[in-house]
Each structure stands twice: as structure tokens, then as C-alpha cells.
Amino acid sequence: MELLLLFYKLIVWGYTAFDYISSEQREGSWFVLSSLIYFCLSLFASIVRNVRWKKGAALCSVVLVILSSVYVEPLFVLLLPFNGYELASFYIPRLWGIWAALLVPVVWLDPSAGKLYGFVALFSFVSVTAVKRHIERMEQQEDRLDQMRHDLHRLTRRISEYHQYIKQSEYTLQLEERNRLSQRIHDQIGHSLAGALIQMEAAKRLMDGDRDKAKQLLENAIHISKEGMEQIRMTLKQIKPPLEQIGLNRVKLFIEEFSAQHHLPVPLVCKGDLDVITPIQWKVIYENIAEALTNAVKYAEATAIAVEIHVLNRIIKVEVKDNGKGAAKIKKGLGIIGMEERAASVHGTVIVDGTNGFSVTTLLPIHE
Template identity: 85%
Template sequence: MESLLIIYKLIVWGYAAFDYLSSKQQTGAGFVLVSLIYFCLQLFALIVRHKKWKRGAAFGSVVLLVFAAVLVEPLWALLLPLNGYELTSLYIHRVWGIGGVLLTPMIWLRPSEAKLYGFVALFSLASVTAAKRHIERLEQQEDRLDQLRHDLYRLARRMSEYHQYMKQSEYTLQLEERNRLSQRIHDQIGHSLAGALIQMEAAKRLMDRDCDKAKQLLENAIHISKEGMEQIRMTLKQIKPPLEQIGLNRVKLFIEEFSAQHHLPVPLVCKGDLDVITPIQWKVIYENIAEALTNASKYAEATAIAVEIHVLNRVIKVEVKDNGKGAAKIKKGLGIIGMEERAASVHGTVIVDGTNGFSVTTLLPIHK
């Protein structure tokens, strides 16, 4: 509707402007200024939301057009019907009424002008009214659609709320369950220990009087304790003392020396079953660690270097990692190539990474 009216107005204005351009009239100031003010008023009416301002702009336009038609260029009157429609439709609702008002200016016009004006007025009246009706219907449908959309949205939201609620309760249940679990473990171990204690206490008292009974009680206590032990065993991991080995000792020795020499903390961590490492692999590991540490002390500006020997299932991972400046792009020096060659001799690879500190990882396969 809005764009339709704009286009109507533009066409009529364009007609007037073209007529003015082809006329012999000399100064353009008047026409241009009126055009600009007219545009401003129209745009203003489109932009503002308040009814009062819209009405003011519509009124202003009509006044401007009347003045312009009288003083500057009679063709401005052609825009009157459209703007007049806007203005009068605010006050008069009957189409005939509006039409009557729109056609009144014909009285003051010369016959030839009146004809054109009347034509434009009737045309605008008919087309704008039709368009308005059409749009009203469209708006009604739009409203209904909006209502439906709103309902849909509401239902969807309620659904998601339920979903949220379900998740929440699930989690709460989990927490409760865990709580109960730990409580029970505690209760059970405590209970079995307490049970064993009581039984043993009783056995001690009975020892002299009823040896058999005491024995039975003790048997019970032993059984309860055994079960308890089993439970505890299940939860606690067995810690096996590290196996002292030649290879490892040599690495340890070197690291200690290195650490003392460079005043750097060099922690060594070993994980997994070191027994599977063959002597030849130990040699490669030792040399690569030595090389990597030397490199790190030379270039890294690190404050700590960590060495890790990790025996995985099929792979031994040896990592020397510092917390220094690292290197975005790694240039392969002789040192790295040497490490790679050593690793390759036992079918392993070396990964050098400089993104977060500098790390040299040697991966050696385990052949079982």
C-alpha cells in the first residue's frame, strides 16, 4: 500500500517535472524547492509513527500543494487528489464523501485543467480505495497467521520446558543415587569391620570358656575381614615398585647430571611396564633424550624440562618437553635428523612439535 502510493505520487510528480522541464520557464528554484519540501513532508509522514505527526504532515502537504499550484506551477494541483485523499480519509470514512471533497477544487480551475484534475482525482480515488480494501483483507489474514504462529511458539516452548525439567530430575536422581552409593560403601566397610571387631571381641571373651564357639566366631571375623579386604582391594590400586634396570638407571643418571649442570628441574616420569623395553631400544631412548635435552638447553630458554617414558601396549613413547619459547616453524637440524635415524633403526618415528614449548617425542614399536 505504502509503496503503491509512493509510486503513484512519483508518477504524477514526474509528469509535472517533465512538463516543467519542457516548458519555457526560466528559473528552476521555485519548482525544485517545492519538490524538495514536498518530498520531505511525504518522507516525514512515512517515518513518524505518531498519528498526530502524520496528520500534520498530510495537512502540510496539502497546504504546500495549494500554494505551489497557485504561485509556482499549476501542475502541482495534480498531486492534490492523492494527498487530499490521505488527509480527508482521516476525517471522512465514506468514499463518496472523500470523492466530493477531492473534486471541489475543480470549481476554481480552468476547464482544460479541471478535466485533467478530475481525471486524476477519480483515478486516484478508485485505485487507492481498491488497494486499501485489498490490504485490509491481507492484514486480517496476517493477523490470523500471527495468532497461529504465536500458539505454535507457546506450545513448543512448553515442550522444551518439560524436556528441561525431565533432564533436571534425571540429574537430581543421579546425584541422590551417588550419594546413597558412597554412603553404603562407607556403611558396608565400616559395618564389616565393626562386625569383625565385635566377633573377635566376643571370641576373646569366649576363648577360655568355649573354645569351639570362639573359634567359630574368629572364623566369622576372618571371613568378614577377608571380604572387607577384598572390597578394599577392589577399590585401591596396587602400586608396584618400579623395576630398577640398567637402562633406566643410565637415563636417570644422565638426567640428574644434566639437571645439576644447567640448574634446571628435569622431572622424569615413567609409566607402564618398563620390562618390555629391549636393550637396543634403551640405547635409542637414552641417546634421544640426551640429544633433546642438549638441544633444549641450547635453544629453548626454558625453565623446566620434563622427560616422560611411557610404555603403552604396542608402543613406547619417550617425550622430552620444555616450557620454552618453542618454534612456529621447525628447521630440521642435524640433531633432529640424527634422532630420526636412530628411531628409524628400530622402526620408530620422531615427532617434533614447537607449538607449545618444544617437545620431541620418540615413538618406538614394541614387538611381542
């Protein structure tokens, strides 16, 4: 605002200086001195931040303009509206009241100078009002931006609390699963093994006296032990998830966390029989997807990223594609070289394309 006012003052002062130069009979030293003092005060008012110093500079400028218009150049009074606005704005809250106060000097001016002064006063009022409205809108935008920062901070804190809650829930579920497993082993498998042990102890005591009875007890113990082993096998089978679910869930979890952290949509599409993917291949797939997503955020400036895992007849195709700026000439850094080395360790390959966005395709063979 201060710089715009200074620019407007310079325009009006230029008109005053032109009129003064046109009058050849006048001394120029006082005009130059008054102009220098005036602009020094204006620059001081635009630089200083203390309100008292601003008021003092505005008051000195008004006094200087009045004295210069009386003793040096009458048209110096045209600068009074701008400086009067600066001074009156500290005491009069309404803009119309300030403009009315700026029109007071018209009473003491001749008609021609009064018209010119009124025009300059109107110009200063309109221009300064527009600048002030612009500053108010900027302040409102700053307030909205601060509110958005506050909301973002609050949402980030809630997301952090949500992740802590998820971790705590996972830990609680693990404890509950351990407790359930322990209880099941105790109630079913423990009882079966205890029964078999009792049968074998009894057979041992009857071995010398009643061999037929001892044989029957041993057969019962063997039967009970087989049932216990079968229960152990079924329990472990129910607890242990399939390998393909472990790999796929790990990939899904990483993509969900990545999408939430970077505020990017990252859809995952899976096609074909995922059972054929081995654990070591899932490890390569996971690490290559993580590297490709990280590179897309760091270098591609993408707003959306898609991940596809497609199991074909002979190969496993894993593609990470974004809508970023791409690259006409691809320079392989440590990230791409690392992906190629991981794929090569399981006899696979990596294809990188930067013509339409940026895509990283990992091709792995299916082991029969």
C-alpha cells in the first residue's frame, strides 16, 4: 500500500514540477529542497513499522505540503489529499469521512485550483480505497490460509493418532490370537497328549502281567497320539495364511500408507492366479513397487499413480505408471539399477518408459 501511494504521489508531484518549471521567474532551490524533504518523509513512512513514527511522518508531510504550497509552489497543495489520507486514516475509521475531511481545503482555493484539487482528491480516494480493499482481501486470504494450515495440522495429528490406534489394535489382536491359540492347545491337543501318556504308562505297568491288555492300551495311545497330531496340523493350517496373501497384503498395506502420506490416489489392480507367485518374487515385487512409487513422487510431479499386478501364462507383469512429466531420455540412477538387479536375481527384467508419463514394468518368469 505504501509503495502504491508513493507512486501516486510521484505522479502528482511530476505535474507540480512541470508547472513549476514552466514559470521561469521562480527560484528552483526551495522547490528542490521541499521535494527532497517531502520524498524523504514519504520513504521513511513506508519503511518504518512503528505506528507512532508513521503518524509523525504523516503529520510532518502535511505541514510541509501546506507550507510549500503557501511559500514555494501553490500546486504543492495537490499532494495534500494523499498525505491527509495517511494522517486521517489513523483517527477516522470510515473512508467517506476521510474524503470529506480532504475536501476542506477547497474552501480556500480559487475555482480553477479547487477543481483540480477536487479531482486529485477524488483520484486519491478511489485509488487508495481500491488498494485498501485489495489489502483487506489479501489479509482475508492469509487468514483462510492460516485456517487451512491449522486444519491440515489437526488432520495430520488425527491421522497420526489413527495410525497409533491401528498399531495398538494390531498388537491387541496378536495378544488375543496368542491367547486363543494357547487355550486351544491346552483344551484339545494338551488333553489328547495327556490321555495318550496315561495309556502308555498303564501299558507299561501291564506289560509283564497282561500283555493283551497292554497291547490294547498301546493301540489306544497310538490312536490318541495320531488324533493329537492331526489336531496340531489342522490348527497350524488354520493359523498360517497362504504365502500369496502375505505378499499381496504387504503390498496393499504399503500402497495404502503411501497414498495417505502423499495425498495421491494409487489404485491397485490384480489379475490372474496370484498363487503361482513365489515368496522371493513377492519380495522383488514389493521392493520394486516401493522404489517406483517413491521415484514418481520425487521426480515425476505426478498427481495419480496406478499399480497393476497381472499374472499371464508364462510371466508375471508388475507395472507402476504415473501421469507425471515423463522423460524423453531416461538416465538410470541407483533406483532403476537396483530394480533391475533385484529382477535379474530371479531371472526377470525391468522395462522403463517415459514417453507418456512414466512407467516401470517388472517382468518375472513363472516357475513350473
